[in-house]
Amino acid sequence: MITNVLVENTVILFALCWPLSFYSSSWTRKDRPVAQCAAGTWFGIACIIGMMIPNAIQAGLVFDARTVVLSMAALFGGPLVAGIAGALAAAYRIWLGGIGMLTGLGNVLLPIVLGLAYRYCHQRGLVRIGCWQLLAFGLLLHFGVLGLVALLLPTAVVLTAFREVAATLLVALPLGTTALGLLIKDLIKRNNTEQALKISEARLRAITQALPDLLLVIDEDGRYLDIICSERSLLYDDPSRLIGRRLHDVMPPAEEQRFLDFIHETLRSDTPQLLEYTMQTLGGRRVFEGRALALDIPDMEKRAVVWLSRDITERTNAELEQRIAAIAFESQQGMLITDADNRILRVNKAFSQISGFTSEEAIGQTTRLLASGKHDADFYRAMWESIATTGTWIGEIWNRRKNGEVYPEWLTISAVKDAQGKISHYVAAFSDITDRKLAEQRIHHLAFYDPLTGLPNRRLLLDRLQQAMASSRRTGQLGALMFIDLDNFKNINDLHGHQTGDEVLRLAAGRLSANIRASDTVARLGGDEFVVMLEGLASDAVLAGSQAEHVGMKLLSSLDGAYRLNELNLHSSASIGVVLFGEDDSTSDELMKRADMSMYEAKLSGKNALRFFDPRMQQAVQERLRLEEEIRRGVLTGEFFLYLQAQVEQTRGLTGAEALVRWRHPQRGLLSPAEFIVQAERAGLVQELDVLMLRQACLQLAQWSGRVGFDELTLAVNISAHLVYQDDFISLLLQLLQASGANPQRLKLELTETLLLDNMPEAIARMNQLKAHGIRFSIDDFGTGYSSMSYLQQLPLDQLKIDQAFVRGLPDDASSQTIVRATCALAAGLGLEVIAEGVESEEQRTALLANGCHRYQGYLFGKPMPVEEFERLVVAQPQRASASG
Structure with a gap:
């Protein structure tokens, strides 16, 4: 019964909302309070009519659809409309009285509050007014109604009410809320559209009239x-x-x-x-x-x-007046008027300033007075044909000043016709573009020449190479392309500064230019790389190669001489790669690559050398490129892993290990660094490998933590210069330690001397930051670089590692013993540990011990081995230590 009554309420509600279509366009506007009052009154009447239908559960407890009406009045009408409707509904509900009066008043206030809240959120773009939003709002509202019933009525009445109307309140009335909201929204939208059309029509009419x-x-x-x-x-x-x-x-x-x-x-x-x-x-x-x-x-x-x-x-x-003014003579441009026979009738001041001819000197003369002689008859014929056809000519022309100077000008000639359509006069306007031409030349020089040396750059070189290749194909004469790289130029830059390095490059460019013909080209690609292109060599490849080799050896000799700069006497040889062209259809890019490959082979052969391109180089390069791709894949797929080589102390036995990288190649099996590390460096992949090894070392230290016999072990990891000076290296390493849970005091980083000398202040700062977290540092291959007391005092080191080159000569080589003894004494004075690498015999260990070295690494104590094998070695350590003791 209650369900039917509520459904009837909803139907009556929709019927009562129809008249609101006449008010909806106005009661939503703030400047129409009268219409809003009317709308609020109508909503209130709708609520009263709903409450007049007999739908009581018991005397004084009334359920109806007023919540739907009032919530929509608040949502679409705002506070005024909702307030009036709520006041009328509340007054009638008070008049009805009964047990449910307070609940009824709550059911008047709740939809108004929620409706106004919905309106507030909608106006600020927080929620839309759509089907699902209205349905959710209806459910929220009528759950609230049930909450008021439960809060304000006795338990017995609440149970009866829930049993009778709960389902209807949560189904019919939310659907009614949704339907009414969509209906009112549509009415408002339609009336607003009609109003906008009326306004637009009135505005359009007013605009067209105005x-x-x-x-x-x-x-x-x-x-x-x-x-x-x-x-x-x-x-x-x-x-x-x-x-x-x-x-x-x-x-x-x-x-x-x-x-x-x-x-x-x-x-x-x-x-x-x-x-x-x-x-x-x-x-x-x-x-x-x-x-x-x-x-x-x-x-x-x-x-x-x-x-x-x-x-x-x-x-x-x-x-028209502007066109007339454009012909005015007081212009910044030189201007002249001639008759149909090109006899000058009038000139302006700018004409005299540019050409040097006064008006008296020019008037009466033909325009041949200005001819430079740089243009042939075809040029002038095309110009006058354009004027006859189009009435104008615009372009660049070279003319002569009174003093005989030839200069470029931008000229516009316009034909003036009389009433019969015949040409009666010509009007010419011109400007001196000398400065513009000079600027273009400067731009051209910047675009095609190296600013440091003045030599052609890559762009001009490739252009000339294309022309030379075409010429070789026509004439049958071969040419040669030489790729030149200065040896050890980086050391000059690092030790003496870029200004000195730039001066060396200028001198090298001068030497190259002085040793080639005027018809040949020497270009700078950038850095310390130059290219020499020889043209017009012999047609026979052997003879052409001999000619190119002769020139190349001259260039090597000239570049190998000392560079004297102020008080400096600098040396830098060169490596040259040569490739002949004109024999096949190779492209310029292919020739450049081949010359570069040849130069690289010259460097590998010992520098200060010249190498011709061999097709086998191409195969080697392809092999290197393939290896690079395999390294990249291996990093991603986990093919690289740790091998450990034991490090021992004379009395304590095994104290740790050096972490060495190995590659489990899918086809080639287990590979040592010697088979891939050089190519990884060339491809810029060493940093990725270093990070991978650091991560695995940290994880291994974390696994050993707490294990008897393992938790005191250290792992030494050798890292590259690029990684150390990488901006995020410190944060990266600390993050690896934190993520793995490894003890930083068990991690030792091995650095090379040359790496530290590249940027000593930066190296010291970075090492100190890591040292503060407990990380230790060792100098790898000590004695092979620029070993000095100065940097050893500055760097926060823990250990020196004697290079195996000095260990190999023990015990027989006296100089090796002297170096080992001096290194150990130096380390002892600085409070540093010393470890020797490459120890392979008891005689070597005895000699090291006699000279003060107590820590060792080498085949005598174990080859590099998998982690599992190393762990077995650690477990057997007590027996091994006692045996050796």
């Missing part, structure tokens, strides 16, 4: 359908007499046909068409600019166009 233009609607037969004009003086007759008439009734046949053609062209086109025309009007003869667009209106008998004409009489007069 525009100083003439608007015509003309059909395809030339009949006037509509005329809107703000000024009658723009028309040739009264608008009321023109509508319905055709073009031939008001204008001459020639003009009529022109207008009809324009109308038909507009109807055929999808875009607006323009027409400029002159017409006699009530206000005199006027010039108009017409713009027409096809007017497609359904059910029209004939197609028509909308034609907007604007009076441009004043504009055309102004343009």
Whole structure:
């Protein structure tokens, strides 16, 4: 029964909302309070009617659809509408009285509060008013109604109410809320659209009436359908007499046909068409600019166009005056007027300033007075043909000043015709473009030449190489391309500064240029790389190769000489790669790559050398590239892993290990670093491998933590210079330690001397940061670089590692013993540990011990081995230690 009553309430509600369509466009506007009061009253009446239908569960407990009405009044009408409706509903509910009066008043207040909250959120773009949003709102509202019932009524009444109306409240009324909200939203939207159309129509009418233009609607037969004009003086007759008439009734046949053609062209086109025309009007003869667009209106008998004409009489007069002013002589450009025979009639001051000829000297002369002699007859013939055809010529020309100087100018010549259409005069305007040409030359030089050495750059070299290759194919003569790289140039830059390095590059460029022919090319690619291109060599490849080798050896000799700069006496040899061209269809890029490969082979052979391209180099390069790709894949797929080589102390036995990388190649099996590390460095992959090894070392230390016999072990990891100076290296390493849980005090980083000397202040700062976290440092291969007390005192080191080159000569080599003894004494004085690598025999260990070295690494104590094998070695350590003791 209650369900039926509530459904009836909802149906009545929709019926009562129909009259709101007449108010909805106004009660949502803030400036219409009267309409809002009316709407609020109507909503209140709807609530009262709903409460008048007998739907009580018991005396004084009434359920109806007023919550739907009031929530929508608040959502769409705002506070005023909701307040009036709520006041009426509350008054009637108080009049009804009964046990549920407080609940009923709550059911008046709750939908108003929630509706206003919904309105507030919607106005700020937090929520939309849509089907699902309204349904969710309805559910929230009527759950709230049930909450009020449970809160304010006795338990027995609550149970009865829930049993009777809960399902209906949570199904029918949320659906009713959704439907009513969508209905009111649609009514408001529709009325707003109608109102906007009315406003737009009124605005458009006002605009068209206010525009100083003439608007015509003309059909395809030339009949006037509509005329809107703000000024009658723009028309040739009264608008009321023109509508319905055709073009031939008001204008001459020639003009009529022109207008009809324009109308038909507009109807055929999808875009607006323009027409400029002159017409006699009530206000005199006027010039108009017409713009027409096809007017497609359904059910029209004939197609028509909308034609907007604007009076441009004043504009055309102004343009005419501007054209006249453009010919004025007091211009920054040189100007002259000649007759039809090119005899000068008049010149301006700028003409005299540019050319040097006074007006008295120029007037009466022909324009041949200015000819430079740089242009042939064909040039002038083409120029005068253009003037005769188009009436003008614009371009660059070289003329001569009075002092004989030839200069470039930008010239415009315009023909002036008389009333019969014949050329009567020529007007010329020109400007001196000498500065512009100089700027273009500077730009050209910057684009094609190296700013440091003045040599051609890569762009110009490739252009000349293309021409040389084409010439070789035509003549059969071969050429040679030499790729030159200065040896050890980086050391000059690092030790003496870039300014000194730049001066060495300039001197090297001069030496190269001095040892080739004028017909050859020497270019700088960048850095310390140069290219020499030889042309016109012999047709025989052997003889051409001999010629190229002769030049190359001269270049090597010249570059190997000392560079004297102030008090410095610097040396830098070169490596040269040579490739011949003209024998096949190789491209310029291929030649450059081959020359580069040859140069690289020359460097590998010991520098200060020359190598010709061999096809086997190409195969080697391809192998290297393939290896690079395999390394990249291996890093991603986990093919690289740790091998450990034991490090021992004379009395304590095994104290740790050095972490060494190994590669489990899918096809080639287990590979040592010697088989891939050089290529990894060339490909820039060493940093990735270093990070991978650091991560695995940290994980291994974390696994050993807490294990008896393992938790005191250290792992030494050798890292590259690129990684150390990488901006995020410190944070990366600390993150690896934190993520793995490894003890930083068990990690030792091995660095090379040359790495530290590259940037000593930065190296010290970075090492100190890591040292603060407990990480230890060791100098790898000590004694092979620039070993000095100075840097050892500055660096926060823990250990020196004696290079195996000094261990190999023990015990027989006295100099090796001296170096070991001195290193151990130096380390002891600085409080540093010393470890020797490459220890392979007991005799070597005995000699090391005798000279003060107590820590060792080498095959005597174990080859590099998998982690599992190393762990077995650690477990067996007590027996091994006692055996050796």
